[in-house]
Amino acid sequence: IPLLLLIIFTCVANLVIIVCIRTHRPLQKQNNHFVISLAVADALVGLLVMSGMLVYTSYGLWPLSDSLCTVWIVSDYCSCTVSMIHLCLIAHDRYLALAKPLKYRHSHRRRTICINIGVTWVVGICVWMPSIIWFKLNQEPIANDCYFIPDKMYTLIQAIFVYFVPLVLMLVFYVKCLIGLRVQFHKIAATLDNVPAARLPDDDNTLSVIDTPSTMPDSLATVTTLTTTVDSNVQSQGRIRLQKKARRRHEHMRSIRTLGIIIVIFLFCWMPFCLFWPVVAYCPDCIPLKWYEYSYWSAYLNSAINPMLYFLSNKDFRTAFKKLV
Numbered sequence: 001i002p003l004l005l006l007i008i009f010t011c012v013a014n015l016v017i018i019v020c021i022r023t024h025r026p027l028q029k030q031n032n033h034f035v036i037s038l039a040v041a042d043a044l045v046g047l048l049v050m051s052g053m054l055v056y057t058s059y060g061l062w063p064l065s066d067s068l069c070t071v072w073i074v075s076d077y078c079s080c081t082v083s084m085i086h087l088c089l090i091a092h093d094r095y096l097a098l099a100k101p102l103k104y105r106h107s108h109r110r111r112t113i114c115i116n117i118g119v120t121w122v123v124g125i126c127v128w129m130p131s132i133i134w135f136k137l138n139q140e141p142i143a144n145d146c147y148f149i150p151d152k153m154y155t156l157i158q159a160i161f162v163y164f165v166p167l168v169l170m171l172v173f174y175v176k177c178l179i180g181l182r183v184q185f186h187k188i189a190a191t192l193d194n195v196p197a198a199r200l201p202d203d204d205n206t207l208s209v210i211d212t213p214s215t216m217p218d219s220l221a222t223v224t225t226l227t228t229t230v231d232s233n234v235q236s237q238g239r240i241r242l243q244k245k246a247r248r249r250h251e252h253m254r255s256i257r258t259l260g261i262i263i264v265i266f267l268f269c270w271m272p273f274c275l276f277w278p279v280v281a282y283c284p285d286c287i288p289l290k291w292y293e294y295s296y297w298s299a300y301l302n303s304a305i306n307p308m309l310y311f312l313s314n315k316d317f318r319t320a321f322k323k324l325v
Helices: 002-023 032-059 066-099 101-106 109-126 129-137 152-194 218-282 289-313 315-324
Strands: none
Touching: 002 032, 002 289, 002 315, 032 066, 032 109, 032 289, 066 101, 066 109, 066 129, 066 152, 066 218, 066 289, 109 129, 152 218, 218 289, 289 315
16 A cells, blocks of 8 residues: 555656646746656556566566556656656756756757657667667567566666766765855856945945035036946946846855755665666576566655655746646
8 A cells, every 4th residue: 555655646746747847937947847757757656567566576576467467668768768867957957057057048049959858769769778778689488477587788788878877966066066066156156255335325434425516516426426327337247147147146045955856865865776687687596586676666755755856956947736626
């Protein structure tokens, strides 16, 4: 029952993420296309992958047909890989927004994002589907069993390129985002230090703006008034620019904080499977079966946690959810 509730929650939560982005205007940003695609992949994990594992966990065997076994294995590896690569794309997107803001804002973001998402799905399917189908075609089906055990070298190569490389890239992009935020913070602080203070009238200043028209010649009073107006306009424009920069920095900080939490949760959920899978290929008896089963459920749990993180760390998602409810 708890696993069934987890499956329902995973599907519904990711569906709500998609609906919130499509219906709430502040969330309709170009980079949130990545979040929609990630939610689709995570919803497939809940609907297809976790459902199949629930059957396997409940019965201790595979009571369904060998064809459904193949569908389950393909959907398992492909959708989980697509979900993982999307986290990499989101980290890279945040890095570009910080490192190259002008190019990022003026580039054809929608087209680039759609191409990246399309390539991600193609790669996620192509790196697994051919090998799984080849394995199933050349393996005699065993009654009440469903498994995929590729060649040892293939397993090691896939573990490196499909699991560990995206993980390292996510960490690299996250560290670069933190460095970029630090640089922006120092630039804003330095700019604030260079903005001149407001020229307010002093009590003992005989050239104050209030007294100028009555105590000075008209031409000199006009010059003083114009100078004060120009200074005020320059200062006002400078502060508006600083406020915009500070607001953008705050948005970046919020996005990167969310990204950091996502990466930490990702490490917690995926690390057992990333370590156990290549070990089992070389030493099938080294990992107890229950631990290996736990590593699968731990990896699937990431697809249930991802939508929760957006609602917990982003006010716009919470507002959209309240309106939706």
